[in-house]
Amino acid sequence: xxxxxxxxxxxxxxxxxxxxxxxxxxxxxxxxxxxxxxxxxxxxxxxxxxxxxxxxxxxxxxxxxxxxxxxxxxxxxxxxxxxxxxxxxxxxxxxxxxxxxxxxxxxxxxxxxxxxxxxxxxxxxxxxxxxxxxxxxxxxxxxxxxxxxxxxxxxxxxxxxxxxxxxxxxxxxxxxxxxxxxxxxxxxxxxxxxxxxxxxxxxxxxxxxxxxxxxxxxxxxxxxxxxxxxxxxxxxxxxxxxxxxxxxxxxxxxxxxxxxxxxxxxxxxxxxxxxxxxxxxxxxxxxxxxxxxxxxxxxxxxxxxxxxxxxxxxxxxxxxxxxxxxxxxxxxxxxxxxxxxxxxxxxxxxxxxxxxxxxxxxxxxxxxxxxxxxxxxxxxxxxxxxxxxxxxxxxxxxxxxxxxxxxxxxxxxxxxxxxxxxxxxxxxxxxxxxxxxxxxxxxxxxxxxxxxxxxxxxxxxxxxxxxxxxxxxxxxxxxxxxxxxxxxxxxxxxxxxxxxxxxxxxxxxxxxxxxxxxxxxxxxxxx
Amino acid sequence: xxxxxxxxxxxxxxxxxxxxxxxxxxxxxxxxxxxxxxxxxxxxxxxxxxxxxxxxxxxxxxxxxxxxxxxxxxxxxxxxxxxxxxxxxxxxxxxxxxxxxxxxxxxxxxxxxxxxxxxxxxxxxxxxxxxxxxxxxxxxxxxxxxxxxxxxxxxxxxxxxxxxxxxxxxxxxxxxxxxxxxxxxxxxxxxxxxxxxxxxxxxxxxxxxxxxxxxxxxxxxxxxxxxxxxxxxxxxxxxxxxxxxxxxxxxxxxxxxxxxxxxxxxxxxxxxxxxxxxxxxxxxxxxxxxxxxxxxxxxxxxxxxxxxxxxxxxxxxxxxxx
Numbered sequence: 001x002x003x004x005x006x007x008x009x010x011x012x013x014x015x016x017x018x019x020x021x022x023x024x025x026x027x028x029x030x031x032x033x034x035x036x037x038x039x040x041x042x043x044x045x046x047x048x049x050x051x052x053x054x055x056x057x058x059x060x061x062x063x064x065x066x067x068x069x070x071x072x073x074x075x076x077x078x079x080x081x082x083x084x085x086x087x088x089x090x091x092x093x094x095x096x097x098x099x100x101x102x103x104x105x106x107x108x109x110x111x112x113x114x115x116x117x118x119x120x121x122x123x124x125x126x127x128x129x130x131x132x133x134x135x136x137x138x139x140x141x142x143x144x145x146x147x148x149x150x151x152x153x154x155x156x157x158x159x160x161x162x163x164x165x166x167x168x169x170x171x172x173x174x175x176x177x178x179x180x181x182x183x184x185x186x187x188x189x190x191x192x193x194x195x196x197x198x199x200x201x202x203x204x205x206x207x208x209x210x211x212x213x214x215x216x217x218x219x220x221x222x223x224x225x226x227x228x229x230x231x232x233x234x235x236x237x238x239x240x241x242x243x244x245x246x247x248x249x250x251x252x253x254x255x256x257x258x259x260x261x262x263x264x265x266x267x268x269x270x271x272x273x274x275x276x277x278x279x280x281x282x283x284x285x286x287x288x289x290x291x292x293x294x295x296x297x298x299x300x301x302x303x304x305x306x307x308x309x310x311x312x313x314x315x316x317x318x319x320x321x322x323x324x325x326x327x328x329x330x331x332x333x334x335x336x337x338x339x340x341x342x343x344x345x346x347x348x349x350x351x352x353x354x355x356x357x358x359x360x361x362x363x364x365x366x367x368x369x370x371x372x373x374x375x376x377x378x379x380x381x382x383x384x385x386x387x388x389x390x391x392x393x394x395x396x397x398x399x400x401x402x403x404x405x406x407x408x409x410x411x412x413x414x415x416x417x418x419x420x421x422x423x424x425x426x427x428x429x430x431x432x433x434x435x436x437x438x439x440x441x442x443x444x445x446x447x448x449x450x451x452x453x454x455x456x457x458x459x460x461x462x463x464x465x466x467x468x469x470x471x472x473x474x475x476x477x478x479x480x481x482x483x484x485x486x487x488x489x490x491x492x493x494x495x496x497x498x499x500x501x502x503x504x505x506x507x508x509x510x511x512x513x514x515x516x517x518x519x520x521x522x523x524x525x526x527x
Numbered sequence: 528x529x530x531x532x533x534x535x536x537x538x539x540x541x542x543x544x545x546x547x548x549x550x551x552x553x554x555x556x557x558x559x560x561x562x563x564x565x566x567x568x569x570x571x572x573x574x575x576x577x578x579x580x581x582x583x584x585x586x587x588x589x590x591x592x593x594x595x596x597x598x599x600x601x602x603x604x605x606x607x608x609x610x611x612x613x614x615x616x617x618x619x620x621x622x623x624x625x626x627x628x629x630x631x632x633x634x635x636x637x638x639x640x641x642x643x644x645x646x647x648x649x650x651x652x653x654x655x656x657x658x659x660x661x662x663x664x665x666x667x668x669x670x671x672x673x674x675x676x677x678x679x680x681x682x683x684x685x686x687x688x689x690x691x692x693x694x695x696x697x698x699x700x701x702x703x704x705x706x707x708x709x710x711x712x713x714x715x716x717x718x719x720x721x722x723x724x725x726x727x728x729x730x731x732x733x734x735x736x737x738x739x740x741x742x743x744x745x746x747x748x749x750x751x752x753x754x755x756x757x758x759x760x761x762x763x764x765x766x767x768x769x770x771x772x773x774x775x776x777x778x779x780x781x782x783x784x785x786x787x788x789x790x791x792x793x794x795x796x797x798x799x800x801x802x803x804x805x806x807x808x809x810x811x812x813x814x815x816x817x818x819x820x821x822x823x824x825x826x827x828x829x830x831x832x833x834x835x836x837x838x839x840x841x842x843x844x845x846x847x848x849x
Contacts, residue, residue, distance in 0.1 A: 344737040361728035363796035373736040379718040
């Protein structure tokens with residue numbers, strides 16, 4: 001590991017530097033003595049999984065947050081940004097995913113917003129403004145009518161305009177947060193060209209993205225954050241992808257390799273015909289031609305880094321997300337896309353990732369939460385039958401060991417683990433064929449976690465087909481009989497048999513070609 | 528020591544607020560009745576109570592529908608205008624008899640409810656905005672339908688609804704009791720009622736659980752509008768005249784007050800039917816008490832405002848204490 005400032009990696013003098021910056025929110029440490037530096041003409045990747053502290057760091061650098069400790073230095077001098085405008089005036093600009101310009105104003109007006117050239121009468125000098133805007137955009141190879149309203153342009157071009165605006169305000173540092181998340185491939189090329197031009201002018205870039213390929217294409221340096229700490233800083237070229245991924249996830253490569261090969265659940269491999277076949281699942285900017293088939297009794301892990309499309313794939317199958325293309329079949333019958341009730345009728349149910357926001361109804365009792373989806377089945381002539389409900393609720397509260405004072409207790413008073421069991425009970429009451437689990441053990445205590453994991457195993461043994469998404473590497477590896485790894489929205493690799501281990505998974509997450517070849521053998525053997 | 532007393536005080540405060548949210552309205556009614564028993568002459572007579580119950584019917588019936596809408600985390604500002612529309616329609620069809628005229632008025636109300644519900648559920652307009660449209664336009668439409676002049680209603684069937692009863696109980700009060708029971712059963716016993724409350728409690732979760740959220744919202748706004756048109760029919764029957772220019776004016780505010788005072792949170796996910804009944808009665812008793820004691824009517828409105836503030840404070844305080 002190298003020091004933030006004085007290694008001999010690419011780039012010129014340090015422009016913006018954070019020294020031992022800390023930030024706490026209501027007792028939770030978001031940033032813990034983080035060192036971060038960007039250099040003239042260099043492009044630094046800021047990497048980290050959810051909750052690593054990336055956005056907090058960016059907000060500290062741009063004056064949205066004030067740090068609780070540590071120093072910010074701009075061009076070697078200590079600075080304090082009280083608000084975003086201060087940072088912008090000092091030359092630190094941010095380009096967000098969503099362009100924050102005025103959509104109804106013209107391109108030129110947006111570029112010069114707040115500093116329009118004036119005529120002698122104090123009116124806006126449109127002629128000069130348009131010419132200047134055209135010159136500026138031409139320099140980046142962006143050809144648009146600068147008089148047209150911004151919102152009439154594609155998103156990619158709008159972003160270029162934002163970029164041009166930032167640079168024309170004498171930006172010294174440009175921070176880009178997921179700039180390509182909604183761009184077309186061709187727009188991405190233009191963006192990369194512009195970034196190269198900016199770097200030639202000596203501007204420092206901070207680049208945040210989940211896309212590995214982009215990072216390696218655009219950046220020459222990297223800082224990895226994990227749990228609010230900077231765990232690695234250095235040149236990017238010397239850092240293999242696999243090591244970068246293990247840094248982000250906090251799994252050391254050596255340890256993983258020593259762990260060796262496990263044949264965890266080969267015995268449980270199913271030979272029955274697949275119950276769910278998903279083909280060519282595609283939705284613009286999210287997933288692209290994802291194929292997946294699951295047999296009864298199988299637990300298929302869906303691997304992938306943040307932004308790889310793993311949750312989106314689940315949502316597509318559960319009918320939560322409308323598809324542009326592709327089909328989901330259950331037992332050979334196709335399921336209407338984009339309809340949750342249709343998916344549920346076909347036997348596909350999903351445990352959502354965010355239990356609080358998308359799962360439980362906090363004001364209702366345990367009973368009402370369990371029977372929520374099954375209500376029509378537990379009713380007669382539109383009247384809900386308490387007797388039928390009690391039968392179901394009793395069975396699942398006992399079977400899943402749901403700890404509540406009674407079925408009438410408010411679900412919001414239960415622990416996270418018990419709430420999760422209530423959610424699982426809600427779906428088991430529907431006698432599903434396919435259970436999609438999005439982070440089933442997130443935010444629940446260790447004991448409940450083991451219980452939920454054991455339950456998942458048990459359900460698979462009973463013939464349920466299960467898809468498991470988890471950001472915990474060991475949960476995916478230990479829980480799954482097969483792992484499909486997504487990368488940038490499409491299926492990258494499939495791990496089967498002896499290849500379902502941490503080493504292969506990390507390699508696949510990183511997009512290591514060698515690992516692809518190794519696991520393809522395993523995949524071929526089982527198909 | 529200080530820390531100890533704080534940890535003790537918080538749950539106690541929370542429980543008190545929870546108790547007040549649930550039963551405060553009944554407590555207030557009891558206090559008010561006791562006050563009248565001792566200080567207001569001639570308050571405790573059968574006649575007084577009969578009048579109070581007859582007068583509360585429109586607000587109560589409208590509030591029942593409002594409670595359903597608020598249970599879905601919505602609000603319906605158009606109910607007064609729907610009442611006016613019902614009043615305007617009745618004289619046009621009263622020639623066919625009281626029942627057909629009332630049914631047509633109710634059907635028109637249902638249509639408005641369908642529009643409100645579509646705006647909320649399909650278009651995704653905020654309920655307050657979606658129903659504001661008809662609050663503004665509705666009375667105008669009603670006046671266009673009715674023509675300018677006041678029309679008296681002479682149909683004996685309709686007048687009976689407003690002025691007669693059995694065994695001393697007015698028909699309109701009986702109708703209100705039936706509606707209260709129907710709505711209470713709807714909320715507590717039917718699949719629809721349970722789904723409605725779930726939609727209000729967590730709409731996203733309801734969608735992901737496969738509930739027909741759109742249909743539930745549509746039906747809820749239709750139900751609110753149907754109840755409002757029934758209130759319009761009853762109001763017209765009692766007046767013996769169709770008065771779309773004033774009937775139900777500002778009733779949406781009284782209805783919302785009754786619902787909130789009755790312990791139904793504005794944040795949705797709960798519907799308290801009996802609480803709503805009590806809330807409407809409380810408002811009625813307050814204005815009656817003030818009138819009987821020769822306090823100007825303006826004070827009654829101020830009193831209403833104070834009660835709303837207290838009720839909302841109790842709800843807020845309870846969530847904050849969590």
